[in-house]
Amino acid sequence: MKLRLSDTLKREKVEFIPKNPKRVTMYVCGPTVYNYAHIGNARPVVVFDVLFRLLRHLYGEEAVVYARNITDVDDKINQKAMAEGVDIDVITSKFADIYNADMTALNALPPTIQPRVTQNMNAIVAQIAALIRNGHAYAAEGHVLFDVESYKAYGSLSNRSLDDMIAGARVEVAPYKKNPQDFVLWKPSKPGEPKWPSPWGEGRPGWHIECSAMIEANLGLPIDIHGGGHDLIFPHHENEIAQGVCAQHGHSHQEESYARYWMHNGFLTMDAEKMSKSLGNVQLVHELIKDWPGEVIRLALLSAHYRAPLDWTTDLLVQTRKTLDRLYGTLREAKRVIETYPLPDGWEIKRHTVDGAYIKPRDDRMVRILCDDLNTPQAIADLFLLRDMLRGEFEAAGPIEERGFHTKAYMDLLIQCGGLLGILQTDPDEWFQGGADDDLSAKVEALLVARKDARAAKNWAEADRIRDELNALNVEVMDGPTGATWKLKA
Numbered sequence: 001m002k003l004r005l006s007d008t009l010k011r012e013k014v015e016f017i018p019k020n021p022k023r024v025t026m027y028v029c030g031p032t033v034y035n036y037a038h039i040g041n042a043r044p045v046v047v048f049d050v051l052f053r054l055l056r057h058l059y060g061e062e063a064v065v066y067a068r069n070i071t072d073v074d075d076k077i078n079q080k081a082m083a084e085g086v087d088i089d090v091i092t093s094k095f096a097d098i099y100n101a102d103m104t105a106l107n108a109l110p111p112t113i114q115p116r117v118t119q120n121m122n123a124i125v126a127q128i129a130a131l132i133r134n135g136h137a138y139a140a141e142g143h144v145l146f147d148v149e150s151y152k153a154y155g156s157l158s159n160r161s162l163d164d165m166i167a168g169a170r171v172e173v174a175p176y177k178k179n180p181q182d183f184v185l186w187k188p189s190k191p192g193e194p195k196w197p198s199p200w201g202e203g204r205p206g207w208h209i210e211c212s213a214m215i216e217a218n219l220g221l222p223i224d225i226h227g228g229g230h231d232l233i234f235p236h237h238e239n240e241i242a243q244g245v246c247a248q249h250g251h252s253h254q255e256e257s258y259a260r261y262w263m264h265n266g267f268l269t270m271d272a273e274k275m276s277k278s279l280g281n282v283q284l285v286h287e288l289i290k291d292w293p294g295e296v297i298r299l300a301l302l303s304a305h306y307r308a309p310l311d312w313t314t315d316l317l318v319q320t321r322k323t324l325d326r327l328y329g330t331l332r333e334a335k336r337v338i339e340t341y342p343l344p345d346g347w348e349i350k351r352h353t354v355d356g357a358y359i360k361p362r363d364d365r366m367v368r369i370l371c372d373d374l375n376t377p378q379a380i381a382d383l384f385l386l387r388d389m390l391r392g393e394f395e396a397a398g399p400i401e402e403r404g405f406h407t408k409a410y411m412d413l414l415i416q417c418g419g420l421l422g423i424l425q426t427d428p429d430e431w432f433q434g435g436a437d438d439d440l441s442a443k444v445e446a447l448l449v450a451r452k453d454a455r456a457a458k459n460w461a462e463a464d465r466i467r468d469e470l471n472a473l474n475v476e477v478m479d480g481p482t483g484a485t486w487k488l489k490a
């Protein structure tokens, strides 16, 4: 199946062809770990997690190498460490752990590797040295700068000419720069700040070289896919290309010798403004996961196409919770049907026929939808078609002994397709009881038994009283053909 992706550099949707289908490589710029991630920061994580899942499906789990770095050297980290009077690794290890736990709560698979700047200093120094050797960088007053004039394709990712950049520049003019657009590869640390040895004096790397050096050292060049949020196109990714291309020995100055495909997600907004720390309109993932299942937050992030803006509202979360309740509700009913109509002997053989004829084409359809530039809104709509089919199996006209295994085949299909989006992997009974503690669960189960007994004895007053009690516990009871189930009201 052909995977087509919108490539920022080529400015069109193109077919994705990995350099080596046995080793498909992807790098997504990770967080600078000095405080909590906001939900805008989680958008690239969730979007590229869907791509990671899709690539694993297409090329095999072992064939995909996904790197998401941790930026643990940065001025903001230094400031925070200084303010708290601790070493930077106290700050960075704390917030890297929180970040990873928060992203796991959103069902993001751990990346294959998570390189850290502090563990890649040799590679960074080596890449800077290569840039100087190749005539693309120069040392001046303890700094090393990239010489933008030396790379003719500079600006091609963001589609800007050097003149445009200078005109609209907010760049630091410094006496040691040949050109105001030249950017820092290495700089001296201020007194008291962490520093590392280099041929140009003790200091620390610039942000852009951190990523391009970690990519070369950990994945090898060229990588297949490089991703991140839209705001990283300029200057971060523009500078990464310049470094990654120019550092290569005998390079041909082909932009694709660094990364073959570039992908960028649109912004998460609040009231149409980009969510960002500087604007102060952020919602932290760490807080949101206390109030909402991670799966709700995840699906909300996937409800718009990744390139489009997405406005973050409580209503979006409420609606997404309902979406998941409907899907899980059907899965729970399916579970009951399978319990009621057990699978017949030899069902695996029959299942094979059903899978070949009905299940595989539907599975393929879901993969095809995602292969169209990760069309997650369409994929979510398709889950509802699969849900309708599954419901159809509950009352299918066919022989009663086949009802269980037909239901199981369609139930597995829905779960499998959900898995590509990273949802629907929880047991449905657990889903509806999520949020209820054990004491409450025990109490509700006991009330449901008492209610059933009262109804059997036609004691309607008692049954009503129990219903009121359940209401007071904020529990919604759903009576189905195979008994009552319950959930906490949203």
Ligand code: AMP
Pocket: 029, 030, 031, 032, 040, 041, 042, 043, 044, 228, 229, 230, 231, 232, 265, 266, 267, 268, 269, 274, 275, 276
């Ligand atoms: P930062 O920590 O600001 O470097 O951001 C980490 C990642 O989150 C980068 O890929 C950013 O492009 C992305 N990002 C930051 N803010 C938003 C937002 N409001 N919407 C979508 N992505 C964002």
Ligand code: ZN
Pocket: 028, 029, 030, 211, 236
């Ligand atoms: Zn980066």
